[in-house]
Amino acid sequence: METQKDKIARQFMEALPHARALGMRFTRLENGHAAIEMEYNTRFIGDPETGVIHGGAVSALMDTCCGAAAMSHPASPGGTATIDLRIDYMRPATPGQTIRAEAECYHITRSVAFVRARAMDDDTARPVATATGTFTVEGG
Amino acid sequence: MTRARPEPVQVVKQRRDAALKALVDGVPYIGFLGVQFERLGDELTAIMPFDEKLLGNPLLPALHGGATAAFLEITSIIGLSWSMLWEEIESGVLDPETLTHGPLPRLPKTIDFTVDYLRSGLPRDAYARAQVNRSGRRYASVHVEAWQDNRARPIAQATGHFLMPRRDG
Numbered sequence: 001m002e003t004q005k006d007k008i009a010r011q012f013m014e015a016l017p018h019a020r021a022l023g024m025r026f027t028r029l030e031n032g033h034a035a036i037e038m039e040y041n042t043r044f045i046g047d048p049e050t051g052v053i054h055g056g057a058v059s060a061l062m063d064t065c066c067g068a069a070a071m072s073h074p075a076s077p078g079g080t081a082t083i084d085l086r087i088d089y090m091r092p093a094t095p096g097q098t099i100r101a102e103a104e105c106y107h108i109t110r111s112v113a114f115v116r117a118r119a120m121d122d123d124t125a126r127p128v129a130t131a132t133g134t135f136t137v138e139g140g
Numbered sequence: 141m142t143r144a145r146p147e148p149v150q151v152v153k154q155r156r157d158a159a160l161k162a163l164v165d166g167v168p169y170i171g172f173l174g175v176q177f178e179r180l181g182d183e184l185t186a187i188m189p190f191d192e193k194l195l196g197n198p199l200l201p202a203l204h205g206g207a208t209a210a211f212l213e214i215t216s217i218i219g220l221s222w223s224m225l226w227e228e229i230e231s232g233v234l235d236p237e238t239l240t241h242g243p244l245p246r247l248p249k250t251i252d253f254t255v256d257y258l259r260s261g262l263p264r265d266a267y268a269r270a271q272v273n274r275s276g277r278r279y280a281s282v283h284v285e286a287w288q289d290n291r292a293r294p295i296a297q298a299t300g301h302f303l304m305p306r307r308d309g
Contacts, residue, residue: 017192043169043172056169087254
């Protein structure tokens with residue numbers, strides 16, 4: 001169930017200008033979990049030879065998804081900022097396919113949220129990328 | 141002792157600038173974010189002019205962490221490609237005409253990328269420079285820093301590992 005806080009967080013995250021520019025759409029945001037979809041767009045291409053999306057666009061997706069998961073954790077009063085984010089690129093995303101990121105805030109203290117995420121295209125058995133990050137816990 | 145007469149400066153500059161332009165213009169995402177490169181000799185500085193669409197929280201306002209990460213990754217990949225191509229551009233093995241109209245050079249692929257966010261990115265232009273710490277036949281390690289008004293106060297830094305393109309022939 002999406003709580004009132006989750007709903008506000010989702011509307012806030014979807015309204016971020018950079019998230020809008022990349023066409024990010026939340027499919028889940030609750031209880032320390034977030035999922036976002038980003039449709040394929042030729043303007044996001046990083047490798048002109050293959051049409052594969054730039055790693056930077058995947059980074060933006062992962063950062064947004066991880067930040068949202070941190071904010072939606074029941075122990076988080078609200079705001080967050082990224083402290084650090086590591087992304088491992090396992091394979092190129094298949095051109096033309098939507099990329100879907102799922103993040104989980106698996107531990108939170110009064111000051112730091114620990115988050116992990118993975119990104120998939122249509123072949124969900126083989127992730128495109130994984131990420132781990134730490135985020136500040138702000139507000140409250 | 142005589143040495144070969146150096147090429148006229150404008151010929152050298154034109155060749156280097158054409159090669160850099162071909163490399164950068166080939167990547168749509170660089171254009172999407174509006175990132176540009178300035179060149180002094182072989183040193184590149186990336187510039188990300190401020191734009192509304194780069195904002196995360198519009199209330200603060202602050203640059204989106206994802207925009208900053210992408211800026212750092214673009215700077216790393218172009219910096220690494222540039223250092224690979226430099227020798228070939230200088231020796232004339234690779235002429236800019238081929239770069240512009242022929243097949244684009246294969247770019248390095250990111251293996252992993254770790255961003256360290258140091259300060260909130262302000263709604264201003266951002267700059268970045270990459271340093272190739274190791275560049276082997278297969279793998280490379282690159283460090284990159286981004287700053288805004290003050291070079292001594294970076295907003296973010298990152299280290300990435302890259303798989304080098306195969307260079308057959």
